[in-house]
Amino acid sequence: MDGNEFRDWSIRAAEWGADYRQTLRDRPVRPSTEPGDVFRAIEASPPEAGEPMEKIFADFEATIVPGMTHWQHPRFFAYFPANAAPVSVVAEYLVSAMAAQCMLWQTSPAATELEMRIIDWMRQALGLPQGFSGVIQDSASSATLAAVLTMRERALAWQGNKKGLAGQQAVRIYSSDQVHTSIDRAIWVSGIGEENLVRIPVKGPLRAMDVIALEAAIAADRANGFLPAGIIACVGGTSVGATDDIAAVADIARRHGLYLHVDAAWAGSAMICPEYRHFWAGVEGADSIVFNPHKWLGAQFDCSIQFIGDPDSHVRTLAIKPEYLKTHGHDGIVNYSEWSVPLGRRFRALKLWFLLRAHGLEALRMMIRNHVSWSERLAGQLAAEPDFEIVTAPMLSLFSFRHRTPAGIDGDGHNLRLLNAINDDGRIYLTQTKVDGRFAIRFQAGQFETTAQDIETAFTVITELARGLS
Known part of the structure; x- marks a missing residue:
């Protein structure tokens, strides 16, 4: 072309x-498509020679769109x-056209510095206090995995990445059964293990974690030789919107020295409205908070913001700095690949910048x-x-x-x-x-x-x- x-x-x-x-x-x-309809409509083998765009586009309209x-x-x-608010789609055109790899400051300085500014814009918009920095992850699943890895490393005195989990005390994480399945997956991928995700019963109309049961579970685990590491609370759970008492959970986390991650993937967007912030009262006590602008705010997927209270612990958990990824001659810069599990990063901040400016x-x-x-x-x-x-x-x-x-x-x-x-x-x-x-x-x-x-x-x-x- x-x-x-x-x-x-x-x-x-x-x-x-x-x-x-x-x-x-x-x-x-x-769509009314039956399973296998689209699969059978697509050629079984790849073409040996290129085809005209007219034919490709016509097949897109005839075969793909009716199955969406x-x-x-x-x-x-x-x-x-x-x-995907229209203005966000326009910004995504530009991101795709530039096709920048935004893993380091030097690989696209504007992408890094716009992300820093957008994170702070969103911190202000949600009413979070100064002191939270953050990163735009691809999804809440990645943000939760990063938080779970950080709570694991902090509990193990930073020896998990170095020595592995064999021979270490079993790390325990606490949540209700109302959290998203991405929490289960983070527990699997982090090596903590499903049996070490302790499910706390819920009560009340908001199906909040029973904080008395939570504290009892932490004490019992310590007495039995386990290593409590962190709590994952939710605001607006996936099933029916379960919402924990964040202030009470944060108090328990603080008193027991545990890392607190708050999953507000969907409902967090509503906190731009001050009248809804009572749903996460006490959130300033969290170590990590995730919400998805690509849900309710209108940014095109993927665009998930993770606010972080202690970036040093987060980066210490995730950063690998080989010689070929170093930026020489500059001190104090942010390389966001050190804040995420993937090395590669898209220019996600641009669509939020367009969206917030166009709509207000x-x-x-x-x-x-x-x-x-x-x-x-x-x-x-x-x-x-x-x-x-x-x-x-x-x-x-x-x-x-x-x-x-x-x-x-x-x-x-x-x-x-x-x-x-x-x-x-x-x-x-x-x-x-x-x-x-x-x-x-x-x-x-x-x-x-x-x-x-x-x-x-x-x-x-x-x-x-x-x-x-x-």
């Missing part, structure tokens, strides 16, 4: 993207949002406040219907519900059929969870361009299809 072709196809791709976003409401949120779930659809109410915090606050208000209203509408029940009340813009069934009817099976009917219908997209062992349907508003009318459509679809099944 020569320069002229690159220009022409770049323009065509951008125009396609703009048309795609304008027509999303006309598309079903989830449309995550930017305004009636995507499943999982959590994975937004107040417009982003209004979007989040609308989503919370609209979800609360939908929960109230469903609660007022005699054949529906709210299983878990709204935590910000997330709640769960069930359709009631007569005695003798399998309620879990009925609600699974309802969920499948809703998603096959295509007007909205929802997902499921289990609450106290029973099937429940999750609703979460957070897509960047959702409107009040989209929420009304959700109410219509849910009630209409539920009664059709009945």
Whole structure:
């Protein structure tokens, strides 16, 4: 592809993207594709000779797009949002065109220094105190792994990386069963082991860790020869928004000398609104906090911010400095590859810079406040219907519900059929969870361009299809 072709196809791709976003409401949120349809439509062997872009692009439109779930659809109410605000997409074009490898200050000084500034912008926006620095990771999974490795190394007096875990005291980490499965994976990858992730029971409407049980578990482990290392608390758990008492957990962590990581991957974005900050009161006592601007704030994936209270411990855990990665003649610079598990790094800060400047915090606050208000209203509408029940009340813009069934009817099976009917219908997209062992349907508003009318459509679809099944 020569320069002229690159220009022409770049323009065509951008125009396609703009048309795609304008027509999303006309598309079903989830495709009707059957397993294997796309796989069989793609040639079984790679081409020996290059093919014209016209044919490649036509196949993209005919084969790939019809098999895509449309995550930017305004009636995507499943999982959590994975937004890509249009201004963020434009910034991502520029990142892709430059294709910089931003692992060191010297490999792109502007990328490093913009990241430093954006981290501090977001610290201010969330109301966090001075003293937190941070890094833009690819995802909350990577941030959590970095935090778990740091708590492990700190507990082992920095000998884990050097000597391995064989022969060391078994390191213990504490969390509730409401945390994301990325915590389990971090425990596996760090070598700590699944049996050393101690699950603390939860209580109350927010399904918070029982702090009395937490402290008892720490004391019992110490008495039994284990090495307590850290606590992972959550604000807005994945299933139904479980939220720990961060202030109480931070107090326990401080008194026992444990590292505290707070996972606020989805809900953390809401903390740009001061009225929601009570959900993580005491967060200033954390050693590490993660939230995903690529969820509710609108930055295109991947873009996860990890705030860090003690960067020296973090970098000591992760930094490797071979001669070929040293920056000679400059002292005190930040090389963000030393703050992450991967060496390679994309220029993630640019899309946040564009996003924050184009929208401003107040417009982003209004979007989040609308989503919370609209979800609360939908929960109230469903609660007022005699054949529906709210299983878990709204935590910000997330709640769960069930359709009631007569005695003798399998309620879990009925609600699974309802969920499948809703998603096959295509007007909205929802997902499921289990609450106290029973099937429940999750609703979460957070897509960047959702409107009040989209929420009304959700109410219509849910009630209409539920009664059709009945």
